Amino acid sequence: MKQALKKAALAAACAGSLAATMQAQAANWLMLQGAEPSSAAGRAKVWGFLQPTYTSMKGTEVAAGGWNGSPAQFNMQPPHLSTSKGFDLRRARIGIRGQGFPLDPKVNYFFLAEFGSNGITWPNGGDGQARITDASVTLSHIPGARIRVGLFKTPMSEEMYQGIHVFDYINFTNFGFQQLLERFMTEDGSGAPGSAGVNAPNGPVNAVRDQGIQVFDTFKTGGWDTSYSLMVGNGNGINRADNNDQLDKYFYLSTEKVYAGKGPRVQSLKLYAWAISGKRDIIVTSAGTGVPERFDRKRNGIGMTFRKGAYRAAAEILRADGMIFAGTDGGAKAGSIGCCGAASGQPAGFNMLPDDKADAYYVHLGYAVTRALELDIRYDTMNRGTETDAGERKFTTTTLGAQWFFNLKTRLVVNYEIRDAEAPNLPSTDNANKILSEMDNRLSLQITSIF
Amino acid sequence: MFKIAAKGSALLIALAMTLGVVQNSVAADKPFAQKKIVLQISDPNPFKQTLVLNVANNLQKEYGVDGVEIEIVAFGPGLRLLFADNANKGRIQALASSGVEFRGCSNTKKNMAKKLGHPPVLNPIAKVEGPGVVRIVKLVTEEGYTLVKP
Numbered sequence: 001m002k003q004a005l006k007k008a009a010l011a012a013a014c015a016g017s018l019a020a021t022m023q024a025q026a027a028n029w030l031m032l033q034g035a036e037p038s039s040a041a042g043r044a045k046v047w048g049f050l051q052p053t054y055t056s057m058k059g060t061e062v063a064a065g066g067w068n069g070s071p072a073q074f075n076m077q078p079p080h081l082s083t084s085k086g087f088d089l090r091r092a093r094i095g096i097r098g099q100g101f102p103l104d105p106k107v108n109y110f111f112l113a114e115f116g117s118n119g120i121t122w123p124n125g126g127d128g129q130a131r132i133t134d135a136s137v138t139l140s141h142i143p144g145a146r147i148r149v150g151l152f153k154t155p156m157s158e159e160m161y162q163g164i165h166v167f168d169y170i171n172f173t174n175f176g177f178q179q180l181l182e183r184f185m186t187e188d189g190s191g192a193p194g195s196a197g198v199n200a201p202n203g204p205v206n207a208v209r210d211q212g213i214q215v216f217d218t219f220k221t222g223g224w225d226t227s228y229s230l231m232v233g234n235g236n237g238i239n240r241a242d243n244n245d246q247l248d249k250y251f252y253l254s255t256e257k258v259y260a261g262k263g264p265r266v267q268s269l270k271l272y273a274w275a276i277s278g279k280r281d282i283i284v285t286s287a288g289t290g291v292p293e294r295f296d297r298k299r300n301g302i303g304m305t306f307r308k309g310a311y312r313a314a315a316e317i318l319r320a321d322g323m324i325f326a327g328t329d330g331g332a333k334a335g336s337i338g339c340c341g342a343a344s345g346q347p348a349g350f351n352m353l354p355d356d357k358a359d360a361y362y363v364h365l366g367y368a369v370t371r372a373l374e375l376d377i378r379y380d381t382m383n384r385g386t387e388t389d390a391g392e393r394k395f396t397t398t399t400l401g402a403q404w405f406f407n408l409k410t411r412l413v414v415n416y417e418i419r420d421a422e423a424p425n426l427p428s429t430d431n432a433n434k435i436l437s438e439m440d441n442r443l444s445l446q447i448t449s450i451f
Numbered sequence: 452m453f454k455i456a457a458k459g460s461a462l463l464i465a466l467a468m469t470l471g472v473v474q475n476s477v478a479a480d481k482p483f484a485q486k487k488i489v490l491q492i493s494d495p496n497p498f499k500q501t502l503v504l505n506v507a508n509n510l511q512k513e514y515g516v517d518g519v520e521i522e523i524v525a526f527g528p529g530l531r532l533l534f535a536d537n538a539n540k541g542r543i544q545a546l547a548s549s550g551v552e553f554r555g556c557s558n559t560k561k562n563m564a565k566k567l568g569h570p571p572v573l574n575p576i577a578k579v580e581g582p583g584v585v586r587i588v589k590l591v592t593e594e595g596y597t598l599v600k601p
């Protein structure tokens with residue numbers, strides 16, 4: 001009897017401790033990226049991942065307008081835009097993290113560098129250059145207010161904020177790719193080509209990162225892990241100093257019910273909200289002054305994620321106000337020379353709508369058929385340039401996905417994206433609709449290997 | 452007279468036996484333990500922390516809580532397991548509740564205090580008496596423990 005009681009007590013204690021362990025390491029990206037397990041992290045853990053990728057589109061050319069017959073930007077493979085199909089090394093990252101002085105668990109660091117082929121390393125398909133994407137130090141001396149300084153991912157939409165090596169898809173949603181992955185431009189491209197020639201980003205994409213200081217932490221209340229983050233940063237991308245004496249402000253709040261497990265694929269229900277507010281200086285070329293004007297850049301969203309047993313789900317509603325990325329002139333590959341009309345002889349450049357808006361949402365559902373096979377489907381839609389009837393564009397993509405896990409660290413992802421775009425307030429005969437209707441579907445395959 | 456002496460002797464013997472049982476039960480919390488295991492952790496690799504706790508857990512599953520005496524001796528970089536704020540403190544508490552002993556090294560504690568500028572704050576569950584390696588030698592050579600270093 002006594003033995004049985006002791007065993008029962010042991011089982012209860014083990015269950016309790018297991019639950020405590022799970023809660024202590026509950027997965028949220030704030031903690032996973034900014035902190036280390038207390039007194040249980042190494043001095044320098046080397047880690048990283050590789051993502052060789054194959055992409056295939058038909059490569060349909062621009063079907064109308066001033067750049068008729070040119071390669072369509074959206075039907076080419078970024079960042080080089082030299083082909084519509086082929087292999088590339090989408091990401092190749094290696095990093096080190098840990099507690100530099102292991103006896104002091106209150107200080108940890110995170111370092112990561114990118115060697116792959118993307119908008120970080122090859123902006124505009126130009127000269128390739130490996131870049132540091134993350135380099136931060138976290139100080140955990142104040143209870144409830146950890147402080148992180150340096151270069152790191154800014155809390156925001158789950159799609160972008162999560163560790164990209166566990167992203168269920170290969171390509172981002174339309175809103176994530178266009179409005180959250182920020183391109184920094186000198187001119188908005190609204191007039192004739194300005195002093196900068198072909199209007200294009202003046203540096204790498206921000207990779208949803210910034211240099212700044214963040215206060216954050218997680219609290220356990222009633223079985224929920226509630227996290228907050230407040231941050232200010234330069235708002236000028238990675239590896240660059242501030243350029244306008246205006247700091248971006250970041251706010252993030254989440255609460256997460258953990259069911260089981262830990263780490264990036266924890267089983268949980270999470271609700272979150274976030275907002276970013278900043279200022280950007282850009283030359284409005286149509287104004288003809290050549291002097292930069294200052295505009296707001298605001299982004300915000302509210303969303304949820306769910307993962308339990310074989311089921312996965314996520315949904316988010318997002319909005320953007322100011323500095324709306326608006327693709328290229330006539331949908332042509334940047335640098336293509338116009339054939340006719342006012343565009344004749346003119347190079348196509350990128351465009352920004354500094355004083356416009358966009359809104360979007362996405363829904364993701366997944367089901368693990370077996371331990372090795374997971375099926376996914378995602379629907380996302382974005383309305384861009386909603387302040388004017390003529391400028392509004394609607395992008396809708398349905399992504400069918402399958403993931404095959406060779407093991408816990410290596411998997412194959414296959415995606416087929418059914419892509420549609422339109423100018424909803426313009427007739428179908430308008431050039432904008434003729435061009436957008438030729439957006440190709442996209443097949444992508446990617447191996448992710450984490451080490 | 453003889454009868455009284457015999458009764459007195461019997462009483463003394465009974466008392467002595469009772470005391471002996473009490474003494475044994477103090478000396479060993481688990482008198483029915485079939486195995487005595489001392490687990491060493493002296494490695495800086497944080498994975499070893501999880502591993503040593505898993506091994507202790509598995510030993511109890513295999514032999515039963517009362518069937519095995521386990522002592523975890525931490526020294527060198529392994530003493531971090533017994534830091535008060537260690538991420539595994541929940542598991543440590545659970546194992547201690549089921550009879551696992553945790554012992555830290557006094558020499559390591561002193562050396563860490565020199566580097567930190569103050570003594571490390573250890574889990575109150577941990578006993579710190581003398582060098583960890585001496586404790587292991589004593590358990591193995593004098594008390595019949597088997598050393599396991601996961």
